[in-house]
Amino acid sequence: MPWPSHLRLEAKEPFDASVVADIERAIGVTLPKQLLSFLKDTNGGGYVDDLLAECAVPTPFGESNIVEIGNLKGMLRLLDSDVTPRNMICIAHGHFGMTTCLSVAGIDHGCVYALDTEMRYFWTAETLSKYPSLAPSIKEFxxxxxxxxxxxxxxGYENCYLIAESFDEYLTKLHPSFED
Incomplete structure (x- = not known):
């Protein structure tokens, strides 16, 4: 699948097959083919305009946001994250700690999730009272x-919110956060 042109991708670092091999060795499985194709086609991913993707389930943050996708060295660096479920790798990053993860093992292999590193799911009524202007969808959550x-x-998925059943579906769900 050719990557969508609306991503307006600005390459950060060139695709490096040795980093892919390092990641795969560390996680013990091969990366999903859709992700690898994207990384090769885009020369390793990179920065994008502010993009959003609606999650398939209610969230405490609205839509997932990203500004960078496919940074291989970043993926490798975050493999030991205390927040990311063990069967996932971080594939994109956004504002305010928003992270996008891809499941690489288990029954949800290939699924893409928004990972809420702020752990808003656990926010108390007292914390919520500090944010009186939350969007209606967040209040509903x-x-x-x-x-x-x-x-x-x-x-273990308390802070993970399904975006898409596959990486290619994820790419099609991404849209600009504002109109030009």
């Missing part, structure tokens, strides 16, 4: 959380 109405998620 916390209402659902407090009412036990959120969709059930596997243990």
């Amino acid at each position: 916390f209402r659902m959380r407090d009412g036990g109405e959120l969709p059930e998620r596997p243990w």
